[in-house]
Amino acid sequence: MQNLCVLGATGSIGLNTLDVVRRHPQKYNVVSLSAHSRVDTMFDLCVEFSPETVVMVDEYSAEQLKLKLIADDYHQIEVLAGAQALIKLASSSKVDSVMAAIVGASGLLPTLAAIKADKRVLLANKESLVTSGQIFIDALAASKAELLPIDSEHNAIFQSLPLDMQTRVGHGKIADYGISKILLTGSGGPFRETPLADFANITPEQACAHPNWDMGRKISVDSATMMNKGLELIEAKWLFNLDVDDIQVVLHPQSTIHSMVQYVDGSVIAQMGNPDMRTPIAHALAYPQRIDSGVEPFDFFNCKNFEFCAADFKRYPNLKLAIDACRQGQAACTALNAANEISVAAFLNEEIKFTEISVVNEVVMKHFSHFNVTTIDEVVDLDSQARALAHDTIKTLDVT
Ligand code: NDP
Ligand code: MG
Numbered sequence: 001m002q003n004l005c006v007l008g009a010t011g012s013i014g015l016n017t018l019d020v021v022r023r024h025p026q027k028y029n030v031v032s033l034s035a036h037s038r039v040d041t042m043f044d045l046c047v048e049f050s051p052e053t054v055v056m057v058d059e060y061s062a063e064q065l066k067l068k069l070i071a072d073d074y075h076q077i078e079v080l081a082g083a084q085a086l087i088k089l090a091s092s093s094k095v096d097s098v099m100a101a102i103v104g105a106s107g108l109l110p111t112l113a114a115i116k117a118d119k120r121v122l123l124a125n126k127e128s129l130v131t132s133g134q135i136f137i138d139a140l141a142a143s144k145a146e147l148l149p150i151d152s153e154h155n156a157i158f159q160s161l162p163l164d165m166q167t168r169v170g171h172g173k174i175a176d177y178g179i180s181k182i183l184l185t186g187s188g189g190p191f192r193e194t195p196l197a198d199f200a201n202i203t204p205e206q207a208c209a210h211p212n213w214d215m216g217r218k219i220s221v222d223s224a225t226m227m228n229k230g231l232e233l234i235e236a237k238w239l240f241n242l243d244v245d246d247i248q249v250v251l252h253p254q255s256t257i258h259s260m261v262q263y264v265d266g267s268v269i270a271q272m273g274n275p276d277m278r279t280p281i282a283h284a285l286a287y288p289q290r291i292d293s294g295v296e297p298f299d300f301f302n303c304k305n306f307e308f309c310a311a312d313f314k315r316y317p318n319l320k321l322a323i324d325a326c327r328q329g330q331a332a333c334t335a336l337n338a339a340n341e342i343s344v345a346a347f348l349n350e351e352i353k354f355t356e357i358s359v360v361n362e363v364v365m366k367h368f369s370h371f372n373v374t375t376i377d378e379v380v381d382l383d384s385q386a387r388a389l390a391h392d393t394i395k396t397l398d399v400t
Pocket of ligand 2 (some may be wrong): 151152153399
């Protein structure tokens with residue numbers, strides 16, 4: 001029986017995780033769950049999975065959940081409030097594995113706590129590696145923790161690596177394994193063929209309607225701008241110990257191949273299947289075994305053609321920014337991620353245009369790219385400074 005903590009339980013990854021878990025009650029025991037403020041969803045999860053402890057980061061929501069649980073006679077479930085309580089959940093001795101599925105930089109400290117506490121960490125929160133890659137990889141090396149990628153591309157790359165390299169996340173050297181390139185695939189999002197002249201009028205609803213994947217709103221916008229692929233490129237750099245030039249982004253609109261590893265002898269090993277996050281989640285939950293995820297088997301006789309092409313930076317300026325940030329170093333990556341969280345939220349609130357997301361991101365990234373960040377405190381400090389500058393930059397856009 002594996003004892004599980006699901007951080008970000010009410011989100012898209014969290015609910016998909018619990019869907020896999022519900023198929024295997026004899027294998028997984030849900031010890032703890034966290035959310036920010038979605039009380040009703042969390043209440044339903046409490047009723048179904050009977051966790052020992054639940055964290056609602058928002059204090060009012062924690063109170064609401066507590067009242068609801070007591071009213072329905074679920075006194076035994078402990079409800080905690082605040083971001084600090086996430087660290088307690090992630091490092092609890094009652095937990096073997098932590099699903100890190102909080103969205104954004106708020107996932108940083110609890111994920112790091114899980115690594116330091118020697119957990120098996122199922123990493124969906126890509127922002128952890130983007131904002132503080134070296135710190136995470138060093139913490140991993142200094143611990144007995146195990147890191148398994150959930151992001152579908154990274155999970156695909158992991159599955160396509162030699163077994164020995166799978167045990168050396170963050171440290172294996174691709175050249176030692178005869179690997180020449182990592183091919184990071186991306187669908188290109190909903191606007192792959194939209195005329196560039198129409199980009200300024202794209203609405204949040206259009207941006208969130210991804211053609212292949214059903215995801216949270218922030219990552220859906222990131223997929224539309226391809227910032228998501230940029231963040232994934234930085235994530236891949238850290239997970240697989242790569243240089244930027246070891247990674248090639250390949251547009252593959254059907255999202256059937258989830259990424260590939262190219263070897264020096266000409267072999268290309270790809271992982272493919274229907275685009276459903278339950279596959280990488282089930283892979284990481286059961287690793288090195290396999291379990292049923294609930295995903296339909298892939299039907300080769302009824303599939304669309306496989307297409308591949310290069311990404312155009314005019315269409316996807318955020319992808320270019322992320323590649324530049326990856327070359328420039330940690331401060332640029334941390335600042336870009338923070339700016340993007342603010343600019344995407346502003347776009348979703350209809351405060352800025354779709355095309356202004358990259359404008360805000362570029363201003364903030366350039367401002368901080370020469371800063372030096374080596375400790376987690378410096379990361380947290382730069383993250384908040386970058387958010388403040390992003391807010392200020394948005395105000396300037398409002399005036400013009
Ligand atoms: P969602 O927005 O669907 O869910 C986010 C979860 O985090 C919710 O449980 C939410 O709680 C919680 N949360 C939000 N803000 C905070 C906060 N400030 N502090 C603590 N918890 C918070 O996101 P996704 O599930 O789509 O994404 C989660 C992570 O996984 C992201 O890092 C994303 O990049 C990554 N990922 C997601 C994929 C997908 O298919 N969705 C694919 C690959 C990676 P509440 O519901 O109460 O707001
Ligand atoms: Mg992905």
